[in-house]
Amino acid sequence: MKASREQQLEWMTDTIEFLGERFSSLTPKDLKELENIGMRFCSPVISNAEAVETAEAQQEPAAA
Numbered sequence: 001m002k003a004s005r006e007q008q009l010e011w012m013t014d015t016i017e018f019l020g021e022r023f024s025s026l027t028p029k030d031l032k033e034l035e036n037i038g039m040r041f042c043s044p045v046i047s048n049a050e051a052v053e054t055a056e057a058q059q060e061p062a063a064a
Helices: 005-022 028-042 049-058
Strands: none
Touching: 005 028
């Protein structure tokens, strides 16, 4: 989730190439659709990662 856009694109390119090799019945259209879905997954509409980290940092340690 904290990967740069370039890292996401590199990973997705490698993944789509693998899927194309592994599942030869996938058409170029299928592969492009999978790539689009994957890239949307990499860029969620609402990023909660920062909010979770902030909340965790603000929590007090539990008493022993």
